[in-house]
Amino acid sequence: MKAPHLTARVCFANYAALMVLLALTALAARAPLGAWKAPVSLGIAAAKMALVFIFFMQLRYQRGLVRVFALAGFFWLGIVLTLMFADYLTRGWLP
Amino acid sequence: MSNTLTHPAASPYSDREQHAVANHLGMWTFIATEILFFGGLFASYSLYRWAYPAAFVTGSKHLEFWIGTLNTGVLLTSSLFMALADLAVRAGRRGALRWSLLATWLLGALFLGLKFYEYHLAAKEGHVPGAHFRLEVPQAPQVELFMFLYFAMTGLHAAHMIIGLGAIAWLLWLNHRRRLGADHDAPVSMVALYWHFVDCVWIFLYPLLYLVR
Amino acid sequence: MSSPVLIPPAPVPGPRPPDYLAAGHTIGSWLLTLDHKRIGLLYLFAITFFFAIAAFAAALMRIELLTPAGDLVTSETYNRLFTLHGVTMVWFFLIPSIPATLGNFVIPLMIGARDVAFPRLNLASWYIFMLGGLFTLYAIVMGGVDTGWTFYTPYSSTYSNSHVMAMAAGVFIAGFSSIATGLNFIVTIHKLRAPGLTWGRLPLFLWSMYSTSIILVLATPVLAITLLLIVLERCFGVGIFDPKLGGDPLLFQHLFWFYSHPAVYIMILPGMGVVSEIIAAFARKPVFGYEVVAASSMAIGVLGFLVWGHHMFVSSQSVYAGVVFSLLSFLVAVPSAIKVFSWTATLHRGHISLETPMLYALGFIGLFTVGGVTGVMLATLAIDVHVTDTYFVVAHFHYIMVGGAVMAFMGGIHYWWPKICGRMYPEWPARIAALTIFLGFNLTFFPQFVLGYMGMPRRYHVYPPEFQALNVLSTAGASILGIGYLMPLVYLTWSFFRGRRAGPNPWGATGLEWRTDSPAPEHNFAETPIVTTGPYHYPVQP
Numbered sequence: 068m069k070a071p072h073l074t075a076r077v078c079f080a081n082y083a084a085l086m087v088l089l090a091l092t093a094l095a096a097r098a099p100l101g102a103w104k105a106p107v108s109l110g111i112a113a114a115k116m117a118l119v120f121i122f123f124m125q126l127r128y129q130r131g132l133v134r135v136f137a138l139a140g141f142f143w144l145g146i147v148l149t150l151m152f153a154d155y156l157t158r159g160w161l162p
Numbered sequence: 163m164s165n166t167l168t169h170p171a172a173s174p175y176s177d178r179e180q181h182a183v184a185n186h187l188g189m190w191t192f193i194a195t196e197i198l199f200f201g202g203l204f205a206s207y208s209l210y211r212w213a214y215p216a217a218f219v220t221g222s223k224h225l226e227f228w229i230g231t232l233n234t235g236v237l238l239t240s241s242l243f244m245a246l247a248d249l250a251v252r253a254g255r256r257g258a259l260r261w262s263l264l265a266t267w268l269l270g271a272l273f274l275g276l277k278f279y280e281y282h283l284a285a286k287e288g289h290v291p292g293a294h295f296r297l298e299v300p301q302a303p304q305v306e307l308f309m310f311l312y313f314a315m316t317g318l319h320a321a322h323m324i325i326g327l328g329a330i331a332w333l334l335w336l337n338h339r340r341r342l343g344a345d346h347d348a349p350v351s352m353v354a355l356y357w358h359f360v361d362c363v364w365i366f367l368y369p370l371l372y373l374v375r
Numbered sequence: 376m377s378s379p380v381l382i383p384p385a386p387v388p389g390p391r392p393p394d395y396l397a398a399g400h401t402i403g404s405w406l407l408t409l410d411h412k413r414i415g416l417l418y419l420f421a422i423t424f425f426f427a428i429a430a431f432a433a434a435l436m437r438i439e440l441l442t443p444a445g446d447l448v449t450s451e452t453y454n455r456l457f458t459l460h461g462v463t464m465v466w467f468f469l470i471p472s473i474p475a476t477l478g479n480f481v482i483p484l485m486i487g488a489r490d491v492a493f494p495r496l497n498l499a500s501w502y503i504f505m506l507g508g509l510f511t512l513y514a515i516v517m518g519g520v521d522t523g524w525t526f527y528t529p530y531s532s533t534y535s536n537s538h539v540m541a542m543a544a545g546v547f548i549a550g551f552s553s554i555a556t557g558l559n560f561i562v563t564i565h566k567l568r569a570p571g572l573t574w575g576r577l578p579l580f581l582w583s584m585y586s587t588s589i590i591l592v593l594a595t596p597v598l599a600i601t602l603l604l605i606v607l608e609r610c611f612g613v614g615i616f617d618p619k620l621g622g623d624p625l626l627f628q629h630l631f632w633f634y635s636h637p638a639v640y641i642m643i644l645p646g647m648g649v650v651s652e653i654i655a656a657f658a659r660k661p662v663f664g665y666e667v668v669a670a671s672s673m674a675i676g677v678l679g680f681l682v683w684g685h686h687m688f689v690s691s692q693s694v695y696a697g698v699v700f701s702l703l704s705f706l707v708a709v710p711s712a713i714k715v716f717s718w719t720a721t722l723h724r725g726h727i728s729l730e731t732p733m734l735y736a737l738g739f740i741g742l743f744t745v746g747g748v749t750g751v752m753l754a755t756l757a758i759d760v761h762v763t764d765t766y767f768v769v770a771h772f773h774y775i776m777v778g779g780a781v782m783a784f785m786g787g788i789h790y791w792w793p794k795i796c797g798r799m800y801p802e803w804p805a806r807i808a809a810l811t812i813f814l815g816f817n818l819t820f821f822p823q824f825v826l827g828y829m830g831m832p833r834r835y836h837v838y839p840p841e842f843q844a845l846n847v848l849s850t851a852g853a854s855i856l857g858i859g860y861l862m863p864l865v866y867l868t869w870s871f872f873r874g875r876r877a878g879p880n881p882w883g884a885t886g887l888e889w890r891t892d893s894p895a896p897e898h899n900f901a902e903t904p905i906v907t908t909g910p911y912h913y914p915v916q917p
Contacts, residue, residue: 150696157696158692206615307620
């Protein structure tokens with residue numbers, strides 16, 4: 068009994084979704100979104116990356132330990148950003 | 163006979179499943195290191211974008227939006243073919259493996275070609291930071307800072323792409339020598355993970371560099 | 376549930392399967408080896424070489440500091456000496472010391488495996504290390520670097536006229552060796568444990584190495600990108616640390632210390648793991664509070680990432696961020712202290728014997744405590760403002776790095792020596808060397824606490840005359856320390872070839888590594904061992 072695994076169908080569906088998101092993000096750059104531009108474009112990028120991770124990189128079909136390893140890097144990057152900005156936001160460095 | 167590179171001893175694994183999981187854990191650990199490696203650049207970028215938003219808009223507008231967008235599509239397509247290559251090797255289909263690896267490689271090479279063309283355009287227009295920078299815009303020093311980050315981030319990404327192309331070429335050679343198949347698919351799976359990750363880095367670089375408005 | 380476990384009887388004389396040392400005598404069998412034990416020895420030779428270079432630089436520094444005037448070397452040269460000492464000691468001795476030598480040698484044995492998860496990656500990591508060393512040696516031979524091991528911008532990125540790029544390249548390359556080692560150990564500990572060896576039965580050395588490996592893989596890449604950015608800034612003439620472009624030199628310090636603070640835990644955690652093993656073996660008792668000690672190892676690994684700003688209290692970092700970093704630094708001291716209490720409780724009513732490994736472990740506990748407590752002092756913002764960049768800081772980190780990490784390294788080398796070469800080191804010369812090191816170390820570095828508190832700045836080769844007496848004491852101590860380090864070099868080399876032959880378990884210790892021959896067989900175990908008890912299942916039946 069074969070465990071759930073990636074199929075060609077899922078690959079193509081994933082690809083289609085990624086291309087739609089690409090078109091969306093290119094359009095959003097020219098849309099009048101004001102302060103929402105950055106969150107929208109980064110949100111779309113995060114969604115694309117999630118799709119690649121889950122389907123192309125097959126995290127959907129892996130055990131929990133592998134998923135923890137996959138996410139660990141982001142968590143640690145979060146530490147860099149958080150504590151670094153804790154300095155810059157409270158320092159009055161902005162020229 | 164000693165346990166050496168030329169005469170390796172039996173593997174420390176007791177079964178293939180254990181070896182496969184070990185390979186995945188190892189590769190994802192490596193990807194975690196890459197997240198932190200690029201992460202240092204992303205952290206620096208975040209700081210300076212927060213500090214100089216107008217200069218980053220100016221800098222972004224001076225990049226080649228259409229080449230960047232096209233390149234993003236090229237890389238996403240290459241990932242599709244890489245995923246198909248992974249499926250092919252596990253099904254033992256050497257022919258399918260060959261053309262999907264070839265397609266991945268060509269798309270990757272196309273990406274790099276477009277990228278170097280972009281760099282060439284940037285050099286001609288004086289966008290390269292340093293002695294030859296000559297953009298006459300408001301906040302020019304901070305725009306030069308943006309350009310430094312642009313070259314550093316895309317340059318590091320390009321270096322990873324070049325390594326990836328080398329790895330895919332190695333896979334094509336292995337396949338040619340009939341050393342890949344359903345029971346020896348690890349090289350393809352591992353290179354695929356690497357390739358998809360490098361694609362993910364670009365997925366973030368694209369909006370951060372080209373879409374700042 | 377600790378039932379006694381039978382140790383296999385002493386080896387029967389007669390032809391045996393080759394041990395790892397006998398399995399091949401050619402250069403190729405060493406330079407192309409995939410055997411984790413031989414790779415451990417390759418690293419041992421390499422780091423001993425780098426230690427000698429770094430120690431020589433320190434010797435010149437201490438001789439210069441005998442007199443208040445700058446009469447042995449110029450200030451320029453002195454800058455290059457302390458940079459050489461720092462870079463070589465940190466990246467080419469301390470970081471690889473226990474992990475790449477003892478870790479490589481012992482970990483597969485301790486978990487009952489034939490090798491690490493990725494033997495070819497292991498061999499590659501040694502070559503990468505040597506390549507990094509080559510770049511660094513080149514930089515040294517061409518005149519060295521004068522920025523300090525910390526490479527602070529804008530001096531390193533813009534103004535220094537020394538060989539920053541070559542040295543940064545050397546460290547950058549060596550970093551990949553660290554990452555490869557850490558990656559290998561993480562996967563090895565997850566996937567290659569013998570049947571029955573659950574996480575709750577892992578010897579504490581493995582918990583420490585696991586935590587160390589997490590730091591190795593997650594911190595080192597940030598150092599790599601930071602050094603790369605310095606190199607780029609030197610190449611382009613501009614960069615992200617350059618105030619002319621609106622950059623902040625302090626960004627370098629954030630990125631640098633994000634790695635370099637966890638790096639100090641890379642240097643000490645393995646030592647703590649070694650000490651746990653030695654204390655249990657030579658008090659013949661299970662380590663008190665096993666679960667808490669294991670949890671502390673993990674806590675140190677994680678919390679260690681949250682405190683880097685305590686290196687930047689006076690750098691113009693925000694005072695509010697400083698307060699946060701100070702509080703977090705107090706927090707990270709707690710798991711370390713827990714370990715010290717645990718070791719002490721293990722010793723209490725133990726059946727203690729004072730062989731050389733135990734002497735080093737006991738020395739570690741005392742000296743690490745001094746280093747740790749002075750670390751808490753330095754974490755206190757108000758104190759740090761006065762003693763930062765003085766010899767107080769220098770003394771603090773040498774108590775941890777030398778009094779702690781190096782003593783643990785020496786203890787581990789002696790403890791596992793029979794497994795490494797199948798022979799015992801000579802006990803009395805070893806004890807004398809250990810005591811010499813302990814005395815020499817304290818004489819070298821305790822005066823430096825006083826000097827720093829009195830205001831003598833670090834990285835200066837001249838000082839006011841009233842500091843001379845303490846400096847002379849420190850240099851005298853350094854000479855004794857040097858003799859103490861030379862002694863093991865001599866008797867360990869001698870014992871490798873001529874020492875008294877050792878059986879599988881000369882210490883009567885627990886642990887899978889002691890259930891196989893000495894020296895270890897080429898493939899570690901004739902049959903995969905099966906674990907049925909927790910670690911430290913004393914008493915052990917003969």
